[in-house]
Amino acid sequence: MLTKRIIPCLDVRDGKVVKGVNFQGVRDIEDPVEMAAFYNECGADELVFYDITASFEERRLFADVLRRVAERIFIPLCVGGGVTGLEDFDRILNAGADKVSVNSGAIRDPDLIRRAARKYGDQCVVLSMDVKRVDGRYHVFARGGREDTGLDALEWCRRGQDLGAGELVLNSIDTDGVKTGFDLEMLRDVSACVSIPIIASGGAGSMEDFARLFRLPGVDAGLAASIFHFREVDIRDLKRFLAERGVNVRQTG
Amino acid sequence: MSVTAIVDYGVGNLFSLTSSVRAVGGRPVVTGDPDVLASADRILLPGVGAFGDAAEKLRATGLIPVLEERVRAGTPLMGICLGMQLLFQSSSEYGTHAGLGWLRGRVESLAEALRGTPEESLKVPHMGWNSLTFSDPSCPLLAGIPEGSFVYFVHSFYAVDCDDSLRAWAPYGVRVPALVSRENVYGCQFHPEKSGGVGLKILESFQRM
Numbered sequence: 001m002l003t004k005r006i007i008p009c010l011d012v013r014d015g016k017v018v019k020g021v022n023f024q025g026v027r028d029i030e031d032p033v034e035m036a037a038f039y040n041e042c043g044a045d046e047l048v049f050y051d052i053t054a055s056f057e058e059r060r061l062f063a064d065v066l067r068r069v070a071e072r073i074f075i076p077l078c079v080g081g082g083v084t085g086l087e088d089f090d091r092i093l094n095a096g097a098d099k100v101s102v103n104s105g106a107i108r109d110p111d112l113i114r115r116a117a118r119k120y121g122d123q124c125v126v127l128s129m130d131v132k133r134v135d136g137r138y139h140v141f142a143r144g145g146r147e148d149t150g151l152d153a154l155e156w157c158r159r160g161q162d163l164g165a166g167e168l169v170l171n172s173i174d175t176d177g178v179k180t181g182f183d184l185e186m187l188r189d190v191s192a193c194v195s196i197p198i199i200a201s202g203g204a205g206s207m208e209d210f211a212r213l214f215r216l217p218g219v220d221a222g223l224a225a226s227i228f229h230f231r232e233v234d235i236r237d238l239k240r241f242l243a244e245r246g247v248n249v250r251q252t253g
Numbered sequence: 254m255s256v257t258a259i260v261d262y263g264v265g266n267l268f269s270l271t272s273s274v275r276a277v278g279g280r281p282v283v284t285g286d287p288d289v290l291a292s293a294d295r296i297l298l299p300g301v302g303a304f305g306d307a308a309e310k311l312r313a314t315g316l317i318p319v320l321e322e323r324v325r326a327g328t329p330l331m332g333i334c335l336g337m338q339l340l341f342q343s344s345s346e347y348g349t350h351a352g353l354g355w356l357r358g359r360v361e362s363l364a365e366a367l368r369g370t371p372e373e374s375l376k377v378p379h380m381g382w383n384s385l386t387f388s389d390p391s392c393p394l395l396a397g398i399p400e401g402s403f404v405y406f407v408h409s410f411y412a413v414d415c416d417d418s419l420r421a422w423a424p425y426g427v428r429v430p431a432l433v434s435r436e437n438v439y440g441c442q443f444h445p446e447k448s449g450g451v452g453l454k455i456l457e458s459f460q461r462m
Contacts, residue, residue, distance in 0.1 A: 001383065001384075001424055002379070002380075002381040002382065002383050003382045003383070003403060005381060045382055070268055070269055070272060071275075071276075072272075072276075074272075074273050074276065074446055074447060074449055074453055075449050076405060076447050094266065095268070096266075096272070098266075098269070121301060123378055123380055123407045166378065195376060196376065197376060197381070220381065250382045250403040252403075252449065252450065
């Protein structure tokens with residue numbers, strides 16, 4: 001049976017890993033290649049990189065970082081950030097990624113999901129969405145969580161699946177960076193309306209948070225950044241902890 | 254140093270496969286050149302996407318005769334993911350398509366196999382880390398790998414009626430053939446280049462052939 005996946009997420013800017021708290025106040029941590037190698041050693045099941053750079057020059061630097069990671073790390077790599085067209089899929093996949101995560105770019109141009117799925121296969125297309133409660137509904141936010149699109153998250157994820165997205169990353173803005181646990185209510189409500197794999201993001205603060213997360217039947221993976229980066233939670237310990245609680249995880253020696 | 258040819262027929266991204274062959278001490282050459290294939294010490298046949306499309310592209314390269322010749326001559330050849338599926342006789346993915354026929358068996362829809370079973374709710378594609386159960390622990394590609402090790406899968410179709418070549422399988426409602434072989438022809442349904450240390454070990458064993 002498939003294991004539940006533990007996925008560290010690395011935001012990269014100027015060739016360095018950064019982490020925001022509620023998307024603000026980012027600070028530098030370490031070299032992305034070293035971080036990736038470290039996580040690979042610890043038994044991470046996959047790595048997600050977000051390119052949070054803006055300029056063309058920085059984007060080239062990011063592609064170089066990605067290539068150096070992909071030369072050394074032999075687990076799945078998913079990459080997102082600034083993906084607006086098929087040329088971005090090309091650029092990222094050619095640098096060694098296996099999956100491309102699209103967020104705001106798909107909100108502006110939903111057909112991008114269909115075109116990318118047709119060209120590269122569903123398994124390559126990861127629809128990532130930032131979700132926040134507004135007036136008792138789940139709204140999809142764009143531009144790194146700054147802009148309320150008014151889109152209903154349940155409708156958007158159904159549409160994304162229909163267009164050919166192979167996986168969904170559900171990031172809760174309400175719980176992101178506050179380390180009080182994943183947004184179980186939102187994850188349960190949204191995952192119930194699709195059948196593609198769900199990666200939960202936002203709010204992990206402890207090992208127990210992951211154990212609670214994986215009690216939700218529809219969730220396939222848990223993604224986190226700072227608790228791993230700051231070594232508050234060691235992935236090896238986390239896997240052992242989960243296995244003891246009956247969660248099927250991949251343990252590596 | 255001996256050459257590991259990676260067949261380039263215009264499907265999929267070969268960056269990781271190339272890097273992983275290099276990581277286990279091999280000399281990878283991505284090629285669509287029949288002369289390079291004819292002199293390679295071993296051959297990897299990659300593949301992603303739909304069976305019919307890939308089979309058509311491979312045929313269009315005109316490389317099949319040289320690959321057949323190499324297989325007959327005993328050169329180790331390993332198909333990966335869709336490349337493994339191509340080794341079988343046929344596939345029912347979007348119509349019926351002929352495969353290379355080097356292994357006995359067919360390729361069929363995993364979703365259809367699960368339909369009506371207690372495991373119907375399993376998600377397809379079968380994507381993620383799953384464990385290996387050995388049917389034949391003496392397979393040289395399984396050397397040094399503990400049974401139950403996890404490898405990374407991404408696929409929606411799977412091989413059936415291939416008992417004579419089955420070396421390892423993964424449980425996913427049905428027994429999903431994971432590693433198959435017959436003489437010098439090998440196939441991995443999973444991605445060894447994405448399966449961490451276990452995958453590298455398999456590639457290293459292949460590299461030693």
